[in-house]
Amino acid sequence: MRAHFSTWLVAAGLSVSATTSLTAAPDAAEIHGKKTAILSYMAQLPAQKKTLAGVQVNEFEVYIDCTSADRLTEMTGKRPAVLGLELMNAIAYPPYPSYLIDRALTQTAAGGLVTMAWHQRNPVEVCQRGEYYECAKKAMSPETLKAVLTPGTKENALWLADVRAMAKTLHKLRDAGVVVLFRPYHEMNGGWFWWGKQEALPELWDALYDELVVREKLDNLIWVWSTDRDAPDAAKYFPKRHKPDMVGTDMYENDADTPKFAAAKTNLTKLGGAAPFAVTETGKAPGAKVLDAINPSYVLLWGDHLNVNWTWNGDCPQCNKPGEVAAFIKLPRIVTLDEIPAALKTTIARDTTNPRPLHKSNPVCPAKLR
Template identity: 30%
Template sequence: MKSHSIRFWLQRVLLLMLVLLFSGSQQSFIIADAAPPVNAQASAKARQLLAYLSNLPAGMLISGQHDYLEAPDEQNNKLQQISGQYAGLHGYEFGGLANQSHTALREQRQHVVDSAIRWSEDGGIVAITFHQALPGTPKTWKNVQAKITQAEFNRYVTPGTSQYKQLIADLDEAALSLKSLRDADVPVLWRPYHEMNGSWFWWGNKQNYAKLWDLMYDRFVRVHHLDNLLWVWSPNAPNAYSTPYNQTFPGIHRVDILAADIYNNDYKSSYYTELLKLAQGKPIGIGESDILPSAKVLQNQPDWAYAMSWGKELSAVNSQAAIRHFMNQNNIITRELLHESFR
């Protein structure tokens, strides 16, 4: 009871501080203090969210949980059932991985949109990952991991080719669903073409990866006016299977947030310090993880803004006791705290 009471009051002190930061005249100060969104037309709520992430006190971490396209609330609800707390950030999937028909994929994305709107209304942060199958092929996991050469990749980012037209058609279809979130004024941490410094996705380790990133950015921002998106560049941790961050970085002018994917409890300090340097003051996060970061990791790496557990990995590699402990630490920001901050 005593530890619960201490946590309660520590959270309320933090809550008061965050509310003051984002109320009245203080809000304009905080937004000015943060790097502006890369999209000059970004919505007010997107700007507010980016400012919030940019100004989190060192050592505070927003908890996150990813869910799959076919069941967009399952793992997040499981986290709440185990720990008594909802994650502050809810990750969703937008890519078709099960050979869905066009109609089925649109319906599944609508379920994601509906859940994301409810989540945002309850004060939570929305993140969306896009595992895009190789354009022009069935939407399966195998085709997300299609092996293509550099020359083949070039055709997808060259205007006028049939491959380029297929890519644009896929992007335009995804944009239709994202527009529903824009119209509902839901800011989204948009996380496409992640782990690009590895070789397991069709967009991975390509010399001109930035062309693909820029193509999507220009299509979504200039054509579809998706001004609710904050752009998250999410490489794999530069381990034995991945290249250094800077080899596939599209440039600081094209990303709002940088988030490393870290598995197998491999929270090396170099992954953190190198990303922090590359970010030049922009927020950094843990885009995917399986084993939850320990208190020691978070103490030594205090500028992570959030950490998102990936799907079923949450309970596959973490005990229920470990999940409860993590979610109920004084420095972990849950949806309840976010709700009070953004209401």
């Protein structure tokens, strides 16, 4: 067990007000208990015909009071059971980790779940803006990826440096008792990220797992493997040594009830077996018939797609029209933060507090003033 002392706070880039109290970190048994309880609940939800509602708070939102989660609350009167966050910018953009951790602490202390994506920058390219999203889309050749996965190469050293730098944030979350539904190298069957369409993707996933779990001893991660849309070629990219705890699909279609949801469920459960299935990202909120057919453990609405009227020019065919998200939240099967079983919320929140958060808990957002 490790205590949180002032040196830890300085290293974390946090003030006392943005952290838990100066107490010992949870031991391995407590973290294991939290993970087991979360995964068990996820696995039980389909039989109950229940689905957790989630929303993504992107990297540009963590500093402000009115995030997508706050706007969802204003639209529906409910807070998300699952809060999505982004590890991009955790390395090169202080004080970003402070605000990221702050959001995760508040959600966990309330008994809610936290999921995190990592749009990792291409580690062998010059990224003019550090970890700017565009650098995750700088292509990498299969030959370079092979070098990245070969110990002793310069390419491998650069990849390891980023992994270990990002892991510092995961360690701080672990020491605060936060379990993370960790979703790296997502949409790997698409060709827009440097890890996309790579035959060596399973090796990359396994290498990251080895670094974070075996070497870094991060036991607070629930590993989520998610494809783009229906992924008929998903088997090419499925991990070989370290199987995911959950599988999911990212769905951006003009049709909220696209048959690609059902195809994704079929294709991914063939690979994941008993692993819970989720809609790990979506623009449009799926309707009741789709949800009943695919029975996902959770649905994560992408934050800047909540209302087409909030986009910069109103041209977003994959965004929700006014009222559609509120109708989604009102579906009988949807579970929001207040509806998570009390015993589970107590388990999730144990030893995690955020007594002086960096943001307002109930901000007045512009949409509320209209």
